Amino acid sequence: MIFPDRSGFFHPGFFLALVLFAAPAPALAFRIFVTNEKGNSVSVIDTDKQQVVETVPVGRRPRGVSISPDGKLLYVCASDDNAINVLDVATMKIVRSLESGPDPERFALNQAGDLLYIANEDNAEVTVVDLAKNLILAQIPVGVEPEGMGLSPNGELLVATSETTNMAHFIDTRSYKLIDSVLVGKRPRIAVFNRSGAQVWVSSELGGDVSVIDASSHKIIRKITFDIPGLTREEIQPVGVVLTSDGKKAFVALGYANRVAVVDQQTFAVEKYLLVGVRVWHLAFTPDEKLLYTTNGNSNDVTVIDVARERVIKSISVGLEPNDLVSSLH
Amino acid sequence: MFGKALPIFGIWAGLVAAAAAQTAVSEPQASPNEAPWPCAQRRTPTISAAAVWAGPDIAKAGDWEQDSEAAALAEKLASRRTPLSEIGGLLDDFVKKAGADKDQRLTRVFAGALALINRERDRIIAGIAHFAEGQERLAERVRKESEEVADDADKGAADAKALAEAKVEFAWDKRIFAERSQSLTYVCETPGILEQRAFEIARRIQEKL
Structure with missing residues (x-):
């Protein structure tokens, strides 16, 4: 590197990016990270070309990934480095790199x-x-092996899942207090709010179901189960x-079922x-919600789904054991 | 003296820790009555057709072994000697002469390839389990030898010859153990690679239906 590169500002790529942004943008091309x-890397997919255009090294065992609301920064959990890389x-x-x-x-970003x-x-x-x-404001004790982190649209409620305790923990983000814990199916993984914030959907990998929880009463409204002919319940792992x-x-x-429901x-x-693809773990839309991308952990690829037609368009090879993904905002 | 024994425990502990870490991530616990499983990857049973296939029912496609052309292609596709990049061409050739019941015959090709891949995969999984038992016994022997070397050394130079012999034996077993552990990490990836292959074959065949 010729330039000191702490901020990225002096990097030649920055100027290249400026030029690219200044040019008239092609119709809705996003990048999937x-x-x-x-x-130990991040693959960058161009949604216009539907191929990997760049692969960049990051910290060890990168898993959760998120993008800042202005679309300028990418946050990557480097699990084995006990850090969050900011790109x-x-x-x-x-x-x-963050504490x-x-x-x-x-993680969830407000x-x-x-x-x-x-x-x-x-x-x-x-x-x-x-x-x-870069300061730790609070550490809130929850159940064993916390994983999924869902933040309500207004940012007031955080739902964390604990894989071993089998609970969805409701946390008040103003007081950092645990306000309730709801028992869900075995090994809960992901918690996500709907757009209105009225419901939280929690997937249970071993329970094989998705619990839809009322965000104000904390009651389970519905447990969605999946039935695929020829597969055992154990093979269906949301x-x-x-x-x-x-x-x-x-x-x-649905993980081991190699399918998206x-x-x-x-x-x-x-x-x-x-x-x-084999072992489908996580999903991400493009911001216009026209395309959906999936990480397939064991076939080392990403599948592209046409959301309106509900059809698979393409598979794109990425790095080893793709885990999570997020789209650029622009 | 103890320091010499550490690398071995390091390897074994690393293997166990890796397995434990994998269990902690996304895997359910293995049932306790199963044979020892030394791989970080979860031991997954036979690949079911439904896990990789959304095409016609394979039970209704007829016996693939009775369709010699389908069986020959299945064998070629299943073989790891055939690069995945050649699958498309091989399928195209088959489709050209498949005749009116093309879809049915392609389903047979899939059924055959899956059966053959599962046969190989089951054999490898059994081999890994057998290997793990052998490695456990060797680990135990290395541990005993390292203790003996340490004991002999503590006794001083009284039996220098015995100490030298014990050291040689210890060094050999340690090396064999380490080399086997290394090859194990490679072997452990094979069931997963075969599953990828089954999925890829299924995907390519479904594209032709």
């Missing part, structure tokens, strides 16, 4: 983009980090869940299964 858990999206260089507490697996809520798998805590100050913002569809990644958000009926 995929963490490769075993590859400049324009240069794809690591500009900072995270031990073994960070997944809408203001100044607070990060991190699940510390090893010590049964949720760590709250002030991003500007992990990733995403909900369309129009309140119509939900997509659930399409669910009606209103009736909770499972409508369809899409065969994607």
